[in-house]
Amino acid sequence: MRRALIGACSLVFHAVTTEQKLSLLLPRRRLLAWAAASGALAAVPARAQIRVEITGVGATQLPLALGRFRDEATSGVALSSIIQADLERSGAFRVLGGDNSLDERSTPELAAWRSRGADALVAGSVTRLADGRFDVRFKLWDAVRGEALLAQSKLVQAADLRLAAHRVADDIHLKLTGEPGVFATRIAYVLRNGRRYSLHVTDPDGEGVQVALASPEPIISPAWSPDGRRLAYVSFETQKAAVWVQDLSTGERRMVAGFRGSNSAPAWSPDGKRLAVTLSREGPAQLYLINADGSGEPQRLTRSNAIDTEAVFSSDGRLVYFVSDRGGGPQVYRVGVNAAGDGGTPERVTFSGDYNISPTLSPDGRHLAYITRQGGGFRLMLLDLTGSAPVSLTDTTDDESPSFAPNGRLLVYTTKAQGLDVLMTTTLDGKIKTRLLSTGADMREPCWGPFGR
C-alpha cells in the first residue's frame, strides 16, 4: 500500500550537498594539501556541488533503513553517508534513519523495522587491522520476508575507503533491484578554468576528484580503456591535435598518434589493444585503426571524401559507429570491422534531422544516444536501434558529448547552466537527473568509465 502511494506521487527531491553529509573529505584535503605544497595546479575546483532532482510520476522507491557503520568515525570516512547518497541518487531508494548501535553481527527485530516503514535494513562496521588496512563489513536484511539477504566483507587500504562504500552501495543496489549499480565507477571529464585545462577523474557523486593532467593547452575527447587503467585523449600541447594514452596510476603517458594534420577522437576496441582514431594524414578526417601503444602503421577503416569521425566500438568489437557528412550534413553510421581492420560498407543509422553527432552506444548494443541540432540548439536524443523513433531526454538546448554508464542505465552529458558548462546524468527515461557543477569553471567532455576500476 505504501509503495503504491509513493508510486502515485510526483516528487521533487533536493538533496543537501554531499559536503554537508560527509564529516571528513579526506581525498580532497589530501589533494589540496599536495597542490598547495607543490605550488601547482590552479585548476582544482574549489567546490563541486551535486544536486539531485527526481521528477515524474511513477518513481517507485524502496524504503531502506541505514544507520552509521560502527567505528566509521575513527576510520575518517563517513561510509554510511556515502552509501546513503549513492542509493538516493539512483532514484530507486528512499533512505530512512537506521540504528547506529547495530552492526553486521546484530539480530535486529525485522518486524519492528517493517512496521516503521522500512522494506530493507542495512548495518555494518569498519575495523582497522594491524597492517593499516580496513575491514568493511555489512549485512542486508529483507524486513518484509524477515530474513538476511547479503553479508560482505571488503579489505581495503585507507585510500580506498570511499571506493569500499561505493561498492557496498553497488552490492545493495544489485541485490534489491537486480541491476548492477555504477557507484564504484568513475567519470573522466575536462575542466577549463580561464586558460588552464585539466583532465579530471571523479566518483559519480562528484567526490574524490583527482587530476590526471593539467595543461595550458586544450584537452578534448577523453576515452577510458576497457580495463579502466588508462585514458586516451587529445592534447594540443604540441600546437596541434595529437592522441595520447596515459596510465592513470603511474602518470606515464605516450603520444600514440601525431601524424601530419589533426589526430583525434580516440575510441578503444573492447580488447583494449587498438584505438579507432580520426586522422587527416591523407586528406580530410577519416577513421583509422592503430595499436594502443602507437606501434605499427595505421589501418584505414573508412574511405570517403567526407568527414568521418567520432568512432565508437560496439561491445563485441564487430561494429564501429561513427559520424560522417558524406550525405551532406553529419549523420551517424555504422560499419563492420573484421580482424584485418577492413571496413565493410557503412550503413546509415540516424534519419531524423540534418545534423546528428557524438554517438554513444549502450553496452547491450540496443540504444544509441547522440546529439541532434534542432533550430540552432543542440539536444540529447536516445534511439532504440531495434526500431522506434528517437526521443529527446532533455529540455535544454546546449547538450553535448553524451556517454553511457557501463550498466547501460544512465547517461552523462554536459549542458549549460548559469552560463557555465555543467555535467548532468540522466536515466534513460529522462526522469531522474543529477547535476554536477564547479563554480567558476566549465566542465566538459565527460566519459563514463568501466566497471571494476
Place this chain on the structure above:
Amino acid sequence: MTAPAMTSPTLRTLALVAALSALAACESPSKITQPTPAAVETRSPVAAAATTAGGSTAATASATQAQSTVASVDLSASRGVGAGPGGAGAGAGAAGSTALMAAPTQRVVYFDFDSFVIKDEFKGLLDAHAKVLVRNSGKRLVVEGHTDDRGGREYNLALGQKRAEAVLRSLTLLGVSDKQVEAVSFGEERPASAGADESSWAKNRRAELKDR
C-alpha cells in the same frame, strides 16, 4: 528477494573469498618500456596518500597501490615560448628564416558558416604568401584552421582541418611545395572572439597562416 538466509559457515567462507579477491585485485602498476617525452613532469600523489592513518609506507605503496589513486601530470612547468590563444606567434617562428622579402602582414583567411571555400577576397593574401614560400624553400608555414563554437568539438576539429587544407591546397596550386606547409586544426578550441553572436562567430571561422 529470494536469497536464503546466511549461516555462520557460509558467512566465513564468503568473507574469505571476498578477502582473497580483494587482495588479488591489488596489482602492481603496468610497466611501459618506452621512455616518456622529456618535457613531461610527473608527480605521483602516492607519497601523500602514505601519510594518512598509519597506512602503508612509500616503499610498499608501489606493490599494493590503492586502486583509487590517480597520478597527476602537470605540463605547465614545461611551457617555454608558447603562442597564446589567437596570438600571432610570429616572434617564435620567424627565427631562422632568411626571407628576401618581408613576410606578408595579412595572415588570416575568413570563412562563411559551415563552409571551407576560400572567397575571392583572400586570393591576394594567399598569392603573397605563396610568393614568399616559393622563393625561400627553407621557409616553413603552418596553417591553423578554426571554427566558431556552434556544434560538436570533434566535428568542428575536422571542419577546421578542412579550412586549413583548403588554404594549403591553394598554396600548392600556386607552386608551394607541400613539404613547407602543414595544415592543422584547433576546431572551436581557440576562439579569436568570445561572444555568442554572429560578429564573434564570423571572427572565429578562420585559417591563420603562421611562420614556423
